[in-house]
Amino acid sequence: MLLVGTPVERAHLREALDEGTIEVVGEFSTPAAARASGLAADGLLSAADRLPATDVPEIVEELTRREIEVLELLAEGLPNKAIADRLHISDQTVKFHVASIYAKLGAANRTDAVRRAVRQGLLTL
Numbered sequence: 105m106l107l108v109g110t111p112v113e114r115a116h117l118r119e120a121l122d123e124g125t126i127e128v129v130g131e132f133s134t135p136a137a138a139r140a141s142g143l144a145a146d147g148l149l150s151a152a153d154r155l156p157a158t159d160v161p162e163i164v165e166e167l168t169r170r171e172i173e174v175l176e177l178l179a180e181g182l183p184n185k186a187i188a189d190r191l192h193i194s195d196q197t198v199k200f201h202v203a204s205i206y207a208k209l210g211a212a213n214r215t216d217a218v219r220r221a222v223r224q225g226l227l228t229l
Contacts, residue, residue: 106138107131108150110212117149133212165208167226174201179218179227 105128107114114131129145132138138148167175170191177187184198191198202214209224211217221227 105129106141106143106145106148108133108135108138108148110216134215167205167208171201171205171208172226174198175205175217175221175227178202178205178214179221179229 105126107117107128107130109117110133118128130138130141130143132141135148135150173191174187177190182190184195184202188195188198202217205211205217206213209217209220211220218227218229222229
């Protein structure tokens with residue numbers, strides 16, 4: 105089995121696995137990294153799909169209206185330049201908002217931020 109998620113999420117997955125019958129052959133932060141590894145495994149277990157919503161930390165600080173707008177565009181898969189163009193702001197301002205979103209949601213990357221926002225009810229996909 106390949107495990108995918110943040111280090112904390114992977115630790116939770118390892119704890120939940122029956123170590124006597126399931127062998128973990130690799131751990132990765134993203135599904136793409138797991139696929140690129142070339143390791144032979146019977147499956148990929150992603151923390152995003154397996155952890156109950158209660159394992160997602162509550163938001164410490166509310167997102168601003170502009171941060172929600174940036175988050176919605178992140179969910180569409182837009183790069184910073186396209187987000188900046190769409191919102192008529194600079195690339196640097198987008199980078200600032202993205203960093204703030206990560207901090208407020210406790211996210212490691214764009215995908216994690218969107219996943220956490222969906223679980224918190226901030227976004228609907």
